Amino acid sequence: xxxxxxxxxxxxxxxxxxxxxxxxxxxxxxxxxxxxxxxxxxxxxxxxxxxxxxxxxxxxxxxxxxxxxxxxxxxxxxxxxxxxxxxxxxxxxxxxxxxxxxxxxxx
Amino acid sequence: xxxxxxxxxxxxxxxxxxxxxxxxxxxxxxxxxxxxxxxxxxxxxxxxxxxxxxxxxxxxxxxxxxxxxxxxxxxxxxxxxxxxxxxxxxxxxxxxxxxxxxxxxxxxxxxxxxxxxxxxx
Numbered sequence: 001x002x003x004x005x006x007x008x009x010x011x012x013x014x015x016x017x018x019x020x021x022x023x024x025x026x027x028x029x030x031x032x033x034x035x036x037x038x039x040x041x042x043x044x045x046x047x048x049x050x051x052x053x054x055x056x057x058x059x060x061x062x063x064x065x066x067x068x069x070x071x072x073x074x075x076x077x078x079x080x081x082x083x084x085x086x087x088x089x090x091x092x093x094x095x096x097x098x099x100x101x102x103x104x105x106x107x
Numbered sequence: 108x109x110x111x112x113x114x115x116x117x118x119x120x121x122x123x124x125x126x127x128x129x130x131x132x133x134x135x136x137x138x139x140x141x142x143x144x145x146x147x148x149x150x151x152x153x154x155x156x157x158x159x160x161x162x163x164x165x166x167x168x169x170x171x172x173x174x175x176x177x178x179x180x181x182x183x184x185x186x187x188x189x190x191x192x193x194x195x196x197x198x199x200x201x202x203x204x205x206x207x208x209x210x211x212x213x214x215x216x217x218x219x220x221x222x223x224x225x226x227x228x
Contacts, residue, residue: 045218049211094167095170
C-alpha cells in the first residue's frame, strides 16, 4: 500500500495568514493526488485534484502543487471558514489511501 | 444536481453483518465515467477507503477488509450497496458513499452526508 504522511498534523494560524500543508507519498504517484476539506459533522469536500487543479467553485486562495512523491496545499490568506481538517488522498493505485489529516485551528 | 444518500441500520451487533445502501438521485449510476465508492471514518479518526464498484459490477476492495466485504450495484434502482460481515467494535464509524469520477475531476467529487454505524451488543 502507498502510505501518505501529512505535515503538520496540527496547525494553529490566524485569519489572513498564508499556510502550507505537505503530503508525502511512500512511492511516486505521478499527479494522482487530491485534497479534501472536512468540517465537523460533514462529509469531505473536494478542493484540488490531479495535484494542482482547483475543483469548480473552490476559492482561488487555495492552490495545490507537486508531483511524484511530494505535494503541497497552500491557502494564501486564511478566512474564518477555512478552519477545518484537510486530507490528501492518492488515486494512483489500489488501495486508495488518505493522509492522516491536518487540523487547522484558529490561533 | 447529483445527490447520494446512505441508508441502513445505525446499530449492528458484533459478529453480525453490516449492510448499507447508497441511493443516487439526480443522475444515473449507469455511466462509464464513474466508479462508486465507500469510505469510512471511525469517531475522531481519519478517512479509510473501503472499496469501489463500476456500473458493470467490477469491484475493487481494500485488502484489509476484502475477506469480509461485498459491494454490489443495482442499476435498475440506481443504488449500490455494502455488506461487511463479522463486524467488531473496530468497524464502528461514519460510512460515506461517494462518486469517483474518471477524468476531470479525477477524485471523489460527490459525497453522501454519511451515516453513523455503531457495533455494539
